[in-house]
Amino acid sequence: MDEFLKEIWAGLTANPKYLPSKYFYDKTGDELFVQIMDCPEYYLTRCELEIFTKQGGDMAIAIQDRLKTFDVVELGAGDCTKSKHLLKALLAQDTDFTYYPIDISANVISNLEEQLPQELQGLKVQGLNGEYFAMLESLGTLSARNKVVLFLGSNIGNIPIDDTTGFLKQLGSYLAPGDLLLTGFDLKKDPAVILAAYNDKGGITRRFNLNLLQRINDTFGADLNLAQFEHLPVYDEQTGACKSYLVSNKDQQSHIGNAGSVTFGAGERILMEISQKYTAAQTDAFAIATGFAPTAYFTDSKGWFLDALWTVV
Numbered sequence: 001m002d003e004f005l006k007e008i009w010a011g012l013t014a015n016p017k018y019l020p021s022k023y024f025y026d027k028t029g030d031e032l033f034v035q036i037m038d039c040p041e042y043y044l045t046r047c048e049l050e051i052f053t054k055q056g057g058d059m060a061i062a063i064q065d066r067l068k069t070f071d072v073v074e075l076g077a078g079d080c081t082k083s084k085h086l087l088k089a090l091l092a093q094d095t096d097f098t099y100y101p102i103d104i105s106a107n108v109i110s111n112l113e114e115q116l117p118q119e120l121q122g123l124k125v126q127g128l129n130g131e132y133f134a135m136l137e138s139l140g141t142l143s144a145r146n147k148v149v150l151f152l153g154s155n156i157g158n159i160p161i162d163d164t165t166g167f168l169k170q171l172g173s174y175l176a177p178g179d180l181l182l183t184g185f186d187l188k189k190d191p192a193v194i195l196a197a198y199n200d201k202g203g204i205t206r207r208f209n210l211n212l213l214q215r216i217n218d219t220f221g222a223d224l225n226l227a228q229f230e231h232l233p234v235y236d237e238q239t240g241a242c243k244s245y246l247v248s249n250k251d252q253q254s255h256i257g258n259a260g261s262v263t264f265g266a267g268e269r270i271l272m273e274i275s276q277k278y279t280a281a282q283t284d285a286f287a288i289a290t291g292f293a294p295t296a297y298f299t300d301s302k303g304w305f306l307d308a309l310w311t312v313v
């Protein structure tokens, strides 16, 4: 069975049901995510963009103070809205580096390879289309320089908190002492602000979630009825986990191509995505527990978002 179908099937037959959020990103999913970033409720991009526009130069200096030669790798680059500001600042300082965006979406990688060198004159771009660790493995044969790894937006937040230590240790295993990691962490704040970001009035986040059901229908000839699922975000202030669900609004059965059929009870939920929120102290603790040293902090004027620079010890 194809990997995508295997993972979808495992999620839809699990109890409770889930779908892996990495599959949100086909061409339509990429476009919807760009629209989400423009939603008035989605503060994350605005906060992180403020950090990169105002402090991109300071970030470039912090990097160049620590590494003489390096390549820049971005995990889950998306449309690169924020990292562009840092890349521009690094180019302005006459640094010779290659930018390696890694993304599971083929559409993202082809867009970046086509558009970035036109937007940022002199930038060398080599896209890697696939999963984070498989692509970091391939990168081993492409780049012998130190690495500056960018992991921006809410990408780390999509990893369940109990798996984050394991993820960071595995990431560190592809890096060398002195390499740098710049990670975006969405900080804990007023729960109403957080919840609104995943429940925009224009319904784009709802469409973004339903698009994965459409992708399953289109890819495997499945018959998931999109009209029979509601979008439900839930935020738990204690754990900091914001979870997006699709909820079946009736008892129903769907056929997932050749894999078989799945039943949904009325009110049954499919967990679509986790967006974890942190305290700054928690991010330091993650660094120290996984072989990194907290090195510099970049935050927005509201103190809602943190880009943390860590050094591999």
Ligand SMILES: C[S@@+](CC[C@H](N)C(=O)[O-])C[C@H]1O[C@@H](n2cnc3c(N)ncnc32)[C@H](O)[C@@H]1O
Residues within 6 Å of the ligand: 021, 022, 025, 033, 075, 076, 077, 078, 079, 080, 081, 082, 102, 103, 104, 105, 108, 130, 131, 132, 151, 152, 153, 154, 155
């Ligand atoms: C939420 S978007 C964020 C994009 C960008 N980092 C930003 O901050 O705007 C997540 C991106 O990561 C990619 N992605 C998600 N899971 C991935 C995985 N396991 N391996 C590689 N790319 C992944 C998606 O295709 C998508 O482009």
